[in-house]
Amino acid sequence: MPTTSIRFEDIAPTRPDLEALAREAEELRAVLGSASEVKDCLVALRAWDGTRRAVETYQAKVELAFEQDTRAPEAKAAREAWDAERPRWTELVIGVKRALLEHPLRAALEAKLGRQAFALWESE
Numbered sequence: 001m002p003t004t005s006i007r008f009e010d011i012a013p014t015r016p017d018l019e020a021l022a023r024e025a026e027e028l029r030a031v032l033g034s035a036s037e038v039k040d041c042l043v044a045l046r047a048w049d050g051t052r053r054a055v056e057t058y059q060a061k062v063e064l065a066f067e068q069d070t071r072a073p074e075a076k077a078a079r080e081a082w083d084a085e086r087p088r089w090t091e092l093v094i095g096v097k098r099a100l101l102e103h104p105l106r107a108a109l110e111a112k113l114g115r116q117a118f119a120l121w122e123s124e
Contacts, residue, residue, distance in 0.1 A: 013058040015081075018088050024051060025092040029099045038108045041100075045113075048096060055089060058082075097121040 031044040059082060065072070066079040101121055103109060110118050 008064070011057075011061055013054060013061050015078075016055045016058055016085070016089065018085050018092075021051065021055070021089065021092055024048070025096055028096055032096075032099045032103060035103075035105070038105055038112060041103065041105060041109055042112060045100070052093065059086070094124060097124060 025048075028044050028048050032041055035041045035044070062075075062078045062082045065075040069075055100106070100109060101118065106118070
């Protein structure tokens with residue numbers, strides 16, 4: 001079976017816009033807050049998971065590029081910029097997790113997402 005190789009240089013995730021992410025997190029918390037059915041929560045959560053994955057891909061690329069050459073000005077600048085923005089991102093992620101932890105349908109969500117996810121979120 002042929003494999004397709006992806007070069008590190010070809011991975012070019014978009015730099016996250018923290019203001020847009022804050023609006024998205026706020027909208028997600030509003031949807032979760034008004035959701036009366038698990039399926040509505042899961043739809044919103046899947047969308048957020050896509051966002052989370054994109055941000056984490058960007059974060060990984062920035063960190064790896066910096067670790068490859070800590071003297072590269074572009075890599076250093078990107079790392080410093082993300083280091084400055086990361087606390088805001090963490091705050092947004094924790095806000096979403098709190099909304100899930102405090103949700104009236106938590107037991108049903110745990111049944112769908114797994115108890116371990118909720119245990120990890122609580123520990124954060």
